[in-house]
Amino acid sequence: MASVISPPDSTSPQATMSPSTTMSRQKTELPQKMILPSSPIVRHRFTIEQYHDIIDRGIFAEDEPIELLRGEIVRKMPIGNPHAATVKRLNRLLPTRLPAGVLLSIQDPISIEESEPEPDVAILNFRDDLYASRRPNAQDVLLLIEVADSSLAYDRDVKGPIYAEAGVREYWIVNLLNSTVEVYRDPQSDGRFATVTTAVSGEILTPLLLSGLSVPVDEILGLTQTQRV
Amino acid sequence: MSLAAIDPAVTQPQPGTRVPARFSVVQFDAMIDAGVFSEETDRQIQLLNGEIVIMTPPNPLHDDVVGLLSAWAFGELHRSQENVEVRVQLSMDLAKQNSVVLPDLMFVAPRSYSARRPTASDTRLLIEVSDTTLVYDLGDKMRMYAAENVVEYWVIDIPHRSLIVHLDPATGRYRSVQTFAEHELVNSKSLTDVSLSVSRLFR
Numbered sequence: 001m002a003s004v005i006s007p008p009d010s011t012s013p014q015a016t017m018s019p020s021t022t023m024s025r026q027k028t029e030l031p032q033k034m035i036l037p038s039s040p041i042v043r044h045r046f047t048i049e050q051y052h053d054i055i056d057r058g059i060f061a062e063d064e065p066i067e068l069l070r071g072e073i074v075r076k077m078p079i080g081n082p083h084a085a086t087v088k089r090l091n092r093l094l095p096t097r098l099p100a101g102v103l104l105s106i107q108d109p110i111s112i113e114e115s116e117p118e119p120d121v122a123i124l125n126f127r128d129d130l131y132a133s134r135r136p137n138a139q140d141v142l143l144l145i146e147v148a149d150s151s152l153a154y155d156r157d158v159k160g161p162i163y164a165e166a167g168v169r170e171y172w173i174v175n176l177l178n179s180t181v182e183v184y185r186d187p188q189s190d191g192r193f194a195t196v197t198t199a200v201s202g203e204i205l206t207p208l209l210l211s212g213l214s215v216p217v218d219e220i221l222g223l224t225q226t227q228r229v
Numbered sequence: 230m231s232l233a234a235i236d237p238a239v240t241q242p243q244p245g246t247r248v249p250a251r252f253s254v255v256q257f258d259a260m261i262d263a264g265v266f267s268e269e270t271d272r273q274i275q276l277l278n279g280e281i282v283i284m285t286p287p288n289p290l291h292d293d294v295v296g297l298l299s300a301w302a303f304g305e306l307h308r309s310q311e312n313v314e315v316r317v318q319l320s321m322d323l324a325k326q327n328s329v330v331l332p333d334l335m336f337v338a339p340r341s342y343s344a345r346r347p348t349a350s351d352t353r354l355l356i357e358v359s360d361t362t363l364v365y366d367l368g369d370k371m372r373m374y375a376a377e378n379v380v381e382y383w384v385i386d387i388p389h390r391s392l393i394v395h396l397d398p399a400t401g402r403y404r405s406v407q408t409f410a411e412h413e414l415v416n417s418k419s420l421t422d423v424s425l426s427v428s429r430l431f432r
Contacts, residue, residue, distance in 0.1 A: 042285075
């Protein structure tokens, strides 16, 4: 699937995720032909149960890149090579530094109300059954990380509010365009994170709920010389 | 058992917008069969360009006109020499556009539709009754039917108490669009002995 995405907005993350911007973006998300003033059409919203039912019945191909966001089944954003490489990098550097009692999840679904996104990385509370019996939810998430290049606006304005409303306590966006890591904390029910900071090269990040974990921004971005096999 | 993959969306997404996954008619039918939709809440569900949407339920005025239109249609069926059937608010497949719609009334070729829905090529005359949906029925909906080559498409324009006849579908539009006022008689082009006095629909 080819999709042309014009250069994303790389302005401050705080401005982009203000409530009024969030609300107006939600209104303009319908494709042009469906926002006629007298259009009688509303998209049907699926529940998570219906979504699981659809997947279980094989209505989509096994590897179809889809997610459920606010009741709508949407295509996942395509992943370019730098994005994929950064996920691999996180998958290599995190396991050795994580404390006991947590699980590392890579691009697996988490269930939130009417959404079932598949974040690039999630660090979850440990469960003996490794979540075999139920999907992780927002409360199980200690840290959620999305890698963004062309998907930056999407990760800030579409996924961000979903995570904030659900109470995901810490959300990082690895911003490959600016070589920064955006740190979102204090989720609010209106879809904002109250505390937003940007970490740059040279800085070290420690998640709120994982005080023993220190990750240099340079290692996440692959900017150090010391990353060997 | 996995069914046909979705045809990818052609639209160019703006940054920060969701790209809906689009379903084919086959996938939509699989979901219906799987009982994903419930009878009570999902009566007005249609598939439009691969997206599952809910139409607003009709108001009493719309329903009343559909009732009068149906009475007319079944009367014509009885009189006419044409070999057709009448279907009222039943579904129709526009598979090329990944759509399943519910036209208010259709005259279709007589055959069994128990295994598949009527398509545009089965349709001799399609009629939509429009009250609050007029702009849509004369716009996007019209283009959808034209793209599918529905040969004759009527819109009952309730606010203006008139009837609009669309003929000659080509390149996604109808080349002939004619409006008939309340006092006029409309003869179908496709069904040669079928005609409607517009005033009959407005009481």
